[in-house]
Amino acid sequence: MKEHTKQLVIEILRDFQDIPQxxxxxEEELRHPVVPRDENVGGGRAQYKPNDDIDRLIITIDxxxxxxxxKEEYEVVDYCYRHADGYTQKIIYELYIKRYPSYTMQGLIENGIIPYSQKTAYKMRNKFLKEVxxxxxxxxx
Structure with a gap:
């Protein structure tokens, strides 16, 4: 996997907890678009012409x-996370999803949180990133 793609997936994982918000x-932004106030009071022509700019700018939620x-990013990460094995979940959660990570990959291994070598742990992480x-x-x- 290319480094750029890997970083993009990691960025999505780090934002995972905030995606529902x-x-x-x-959705709120689309339901209630900001209507700019018309400051041109009495400025001339066509005072009663209906303003359909907003109607043309509204994008429906669909x-x-x-x-x-x-939504796609959230569903994909959620699916991959739920279908990963327990140790892969621990790696992904501790390194990327957790708001304030407590461990590095080396820390996970040294503290016995994951019973694998560093090489195997990185393979598990990379497999997850590739799947996402x-x-x-x-x-x-």
Whole structure:
């Protein structure tokens, strides 16, 4: 896996806990778009012309690409995490999902949290990252 793809997946994992809030915020943003106030009071022509700019700018929740991407990222990471073995879950949680990580990979091994060598632990992590990238369709980046 290319380094850029790996970093992208790691970034998604680090943001995993916040994705539900991002989804909620985006849905609210789409439901209640900000309407700019018209400061041009009495400025001339066509005072009673209906303003349909907002109607043209509204993106429905079903059509919003950003919202779909957030939901897809959440579902893929959740699926891969739930289907990973227990030790892989510990590695991914401690290194990326946990808000304030307590361990490095070496710390997980030295403290007996995962009973594998460093090489095997990195293989487990990389396998998980590849699976997430593959399911997101970014494995070829």
């Amino acid at each position: 991002h989804i909620k915020d985006r 059509e919003d690409e950003r919202l779909h991407k957030l 990238a593959k399911r997101l369709g970014i494995d070829s980046l």
